Amino acid sequence: MVDKSARLDAVFHALADPTRRAMLRDLARQPRKVGELAAPFEISLAAASKHIQVLERAGLIQREVQGRVHVCRLDARPLHAGVEWMRHYERFWNQRLDALEALLKAEDRAAAPAQKTRTRQSRRKP
Amino acid sequence: MVDKSARLDAVFHALADPTRRAMLRDLARQPRKVGELAAPFEISLAAASKHIQVLERAGLIQREVQGRVHVCRLDARPLHAGVEWMRHYERFWNQRLDALEALLKAEDRAAAPAQKTRTRQSRRKP
Numbered sequence: 281m282v283d284k285s286a287r288l289d290a291v292f293h294a295l296a297d298p299t300r301r302a303m304l305r306d307l308a309r310q311p312r313k314v315g316e317l318a319a320p321f322e323i324s325l326a327a328a329s330k331h332i333q334v335l336e337r338a339g340l341i342q343r344e345v346q347g348r349v350h351v352c353r354l355d356a357r358p359l360h361a362g363v364e365w366m367r368h369y370e371r372f373w374n375q376r377l378d379a380l381e382a383l384l385k386a387e388d389r390a391a392a393p394a395q396k397t398r399t400r401q402s403r404r405k406p
Numbered sequence: 407m408v409d410k411s412a413r414l415d416a417v418f419h420a421l422a423d424p425t426r427r428a429m430l431r432d433l434a435r436q437p438r439k440v441g442e443l444a445a446p447f448e449i450s451l452a453a454a455s456k457h458i459q460v461l462e463r464a465g466l467i468q469r470e471v472q473g474r475v476h477v478c479r480l481d482a483r484p485l486h487a488g489v490e491w492m493r494h495y496e497r498f499w500n501q502r503l504d505a506l507e508a509l510l511k512a513e514d515r516a517a518a519p520a521q522k523t524r525t526r527q528s529r530r531k532p
Contacts, residue, residue, distance in 0.1 A: 285424045296418035298411045301491070308495065356495040363492045365427070369434065369482040370489055 284361065287339070291362045294338035299323065300331050304340060307354035314350045410487065413465070417488045420464035425449065426457050430466060433480035440476045 294300055303317055318328030332352065335341040339358040344351045420426055425447055432438060432446070444454030458478060461467040465484040470477045 285427075288427070289422050289424065292418045292422035295488075295491075296415050296422055298415065301411075301414070304495065354495075359492050359495050362421075363489060363496055365421075366485050366489045366492070369430065369480075369485050 287358065288361060288365060290338040291340070291358050294334050294340055295362070297331065297334075299328075300335055303331060303335060304354060307341065307352060308356075311344075311351050311353040314352060317352055413484065414487060414491060416464040417466070417484050420460050420466055421488070423457065423460075425454075426461055429457060429461060430480060433467065433478060434482075437470075437477050437479040440478060443478055 299321055302320070306312060306317060306320070314329065314332060315325070317332065318325050321328060323331075332341060332343075336343060340355055342353045342355050344353065428446070429443055432443060440455065440458060441451070443458065444451050447454060449457075458467060458469075462469060466481055468479045468481050470479065
């Protein structure tokens with residue numbers, strides 16, 4: 281349970297930064313060398329490396345060492361736990377919307393006879 | 407676009423902490439006063455207040471001031487953007503799995519005649 285919680289911490293922390301989200305978007309297209317992954321951003325290679333390390337700790341990047349070259353690949357699997365966690369609240373939110381809709385419909389039904397009477401009355405007044 | 411990105415930053419940052427996730431779980435059951443929300447955790451009221459502020463900035467908590475009492479309510483709506491963002495990668499992951507499955511099936515089909523031959527041969531040897 282602690283492990284699962286720590287993994288959620290790492291995944292959500294990794295996603296809480298626009299540079300890291302952009303890196304994942306880039307890796308969704310194809311694997312990249314560390315330098316290629318850093319290139320589109322106006323940040324130092326050291327800063328890019330830190331972002332990559334955060335993504336690695338969250339398990340979202342697999343790094344393959346080919347001699348001097350490090351190739352990064354996306355591993356989207358850790359996102360599943362995050363989606364599952366958030367879906368619970370999405371359901372909750374939808375339930376609240378359903379309950380609100382039911383309440384409004386019930387109010388409409390309760391108000392309907394009165395409205396009809398009012399409509400008839402208003403018709404009598406030209 | 408920048409606003410949407412900043413909102414994603416705030417939502418994912420808010421979710422990247424077990425205390426804050428537990429507070430959201432608690433609020434999914436019912437609204438809570440700030441003191442009630444802080445009570446289950448072995449942290450100071452000041453530390454709890456900081457967590458609540460992070461959740462407020464992400465739009466996940468609505469605070470209602472009733473005289474001296476602050477009542478917090480869950481607002482799950484900002485989670486939608488987060489789920490949508492993550493779903494894009496879930497699809498990507500599933501596509502990768504589908505592609506892998508198709509590849510394995512194609513290999514199976516290609517290997518099938520050879521396997522049958524081998525099976526017949528092995529039957530001849532008792």
